[in-house]
Amino acid sequence: MTKPRLFRLWLALGSVFMILLIIVYWDNVGTAHFYLHTAVSRPHSPGPLPTSGQDPEKALAADVDEFLEKLLSAGTKQNILASKKTEQPAPSVSGRPVLGNMEESVRGYDWSPRDSQQNLDPAERQAERRSVLREFCANASFVFPAKERSFDDIPNYELNHLIVDDRHGVIYCYVPKVACTNWKRVMIVLSESLLDQGVPYRDPLDIPREYVHNTSTHLTFNKFWRRYGKFSRHLMKIKLKKYTKFLFVRDPFVRLISAFRSKFELENEEFYRKFAVPMLQMYSNHTSLPASVSEAFSAGLKVSFSNFIQYLLDPHTEKLGPFNEHWRQVHRLCHPCQIDYDFVGKLETLDQDAAQLLRLLKVDKNLHFPPSYRNRTASSWEEDWFAKIPLAWRQQLYKLYEADFVLFGYPKPENLLRD
């Protein structure tokens, strides 16, 4: 080979390599395996590395982040809400607010002024929720555990509730007891992650329940490490920046009632053994308990709501491990001060929020959110449920869930917190 030809070959190879490098950072998905093999070649920083007295790994990570920041600030994803607002007139929910669920409207459900969001149009309602969230995340006098840590400091196993759909660029943080079965179904349909005889599911309701809750069905952030190795955090950050992120929340106390009803009032073998047995032993002095939940139920041995609250307040409980996801605080599941959610849905306005979200994701033509038909726990029952719980416990419980109340704009339940 002649010298000029060799030179041209090197030039061509070099260009291809640079382009590939950009693709790897830009569109990480299909090139995931390539990612691993290029671990040695990183984008060069414009200046020298700021290594003085710093961990070189950290400096490098910061460097890569800066590179990504620049790359991404070219602005691929606009704020869906901002861009949509001009495009599309608000759906005409003219006049009276429409309540999605009859139960939520019975017996004077207390929509405080804060939640008078019922009257706002959907885009304004989102803007309001997100601004409340941002305001309290930024407010230094409002504190709760782990509030101030950065996204990098969140361990992988705490990112196991973030489900990613690369096909549409959507990230959903699932919160158990907040319509999560149906939203997981929607994520399966969107990402085509589950096949029915070789064909992806098209209707969320066709997906069998046992598949919906099988963690191996979903691509979650905590699995990134295994797939993408040391670049997984950078990849997460790219996706967090480019994708539309949403979650659904609900009144924290009503969520607790709902968790109690479904896990301890219905026969559930797993929750009986793991949680009901220790609760009955510790808080009701039962020494010998039946091995199965059906035997226990026939013998009239059930955890009371008061046992459950006592368990939540017991300082020993979390020494053994974090709260089960059904009663773990939403801010601990979804990290709303570290992740800038684009859409905050609420169960209290589920039907409108679901329709709005699917419209924003531009998937509303083919996809409908499954209607909720079950007897949903209503806020109006709250006082009945808490009637037998001592005032001091109710106040402690509020403290325990206060961050969720405040961040998501739920009014403090004053009527439960005084005599």
Ligand SMILES: *[C@@H]1O[C@H](CO)[C@@H](O)[C@H](O)[C@H]1NC(C)=O
């Ligand atoms: C910040 O939070 C504190 C405590 O919750 C509250 O009293 C205060 O009004 C908040 N400040 C702003 C500016 O919202």
Ligand SMILES: *[C@@H]1O[C@H](CO)[C@@H](O)[C@H](O)[C@H]1NC(C)=O
């Ligand atoms: C979840 O799915 C995987 C793979 O399809 C399967 O091997 C596993 O048994 C399932 N787990 C449960 C609890 O159903």
Ligand SMILES: *[C@@H]1O[C@H](CO)[C@@H](O)[C@H](O)[C@H]1NC(C)=O
């Ligand atoms: C359980 O037993 C202990 C000791 O026998 C007693 O002090 C306590 O009051 C009992 N608690 C309940 C809830 O019955």
Ligand SMILES: *[C@@H]1O[C@H](CO)[C@@H](O)[C@H](O)[C@H]1NC(C)=O
């Ligand atoms: C829903 O369930 C609650 C408590 O289990 C019950 O009191 C209520 O009557 C039920 N409502 C309907 C409409 O079934």
